Amino acid sequence: MEKKFSLKRLIEKLFGLVSKRGRIVRLIFVIVLVVLLSALLCGLMLTQLTPNYPTISEKPNQVVPNQVVPNQVVPNQVVPNPQANSTVPSQPAPNYPTTETISNVGSLKTIDIEAYWDANLTNRVNGINWGLLEPGGQKSFSIYLHNEGNSAVTLSESTSNWNPSAAATYLTLSWNYNGQIIEADKNLQVTLTLSVSANITGITSFSFDIIVVGTG
Numbered sequence: 001m002e003k004k005f006s007l008k009r010l011i012e013k014l015f016g017l018v019s020k021r022g023r024i025v026r027l028i029f030v031i032v033l034v035v036l037l038s039a040l041l042c043g044l045m046l047t048q049l050t051p052n053y054p055t056i057s058e059k060p061n062q063v064v065p066n067q068v069v070p071n072q073v074v075p076n077q078v079v080p081n082p083q084a085n086s087t088v089p090s091q092p093a094p095n096y097p098t099t100e101t102i103s104n105v106g107s108l109k110t111i112d113i114e115a116y117w118d119a120n121l122t123n124r125v126n127g128i129n130w131g132l133l134e135p136g137g138q139k140s141f142s143i144y145l146h147n148e149g150n151s152a153v154t155l156s157e158s159t160s161n162w163n164p165s166a167a168a169t170y171l172t173l174s175w176n177y178n179g180q181i182i183e184a185d186k187n188l189q190v191t192l193t194l195s196v197s198a199n200i201t202g203i204t205s206f207s208f209d210i211i212v213v214g215t216g
Helices: 002-049
Strands: 102-111 114-116 127-133 138-146 154-163 171-175 187-196 205-215
Touching: 102 114, 127 138, 127 187, 154 171, 171 205
Parallel strands: 102 205
Antiparallel strands: 102 127, 114 138, 138 187, 154 205, 171 187
16 A cells, blocks of 8 residues: 555656646747747848848949040139239339330531541432431441531531430430541541430430531
């Protein structure tokens, strides 16, 4: 009887243990199932929230045709000068000499004397064409003065009839005569030089008379 009772109690303990383990197994299964369902639900939510960007494989290879770019005319642009708005004190412009040319044809008048271009006294001097002159420059001509009278003379030179009158301020006539006496029927070579001031302004052409007087 005691053996039967002991066997019975053993069988009951085994069934109790199995039943306890069954509950543990079911609990573990439920936990695993809940975890799987949670993971699946999270995956579905992420799929809906993530934008569907196209992948490289979704686009077929495309050949871009050559394109001709038309010529474009770029309009002129004015680049602003950063110093344009700056205030620069005004300074007087330097007084550079003018580069204009001055032309002249002057007449030559003689009293008791004659003027010639050559020593043979064949070509009379009626006027001198000074041509084009530069500011600060000068030009010279040589002539022969012949004593047409019967007595020795000395010479003097002067100018008159300047046109415009302001030309006399900037133009100077000189010669290399040093008071030599010219005997009757003799001649003397002299050189006339016209000098132009470097500061000449407002004069582009002029004229004047040269007067040579023989005094005996």
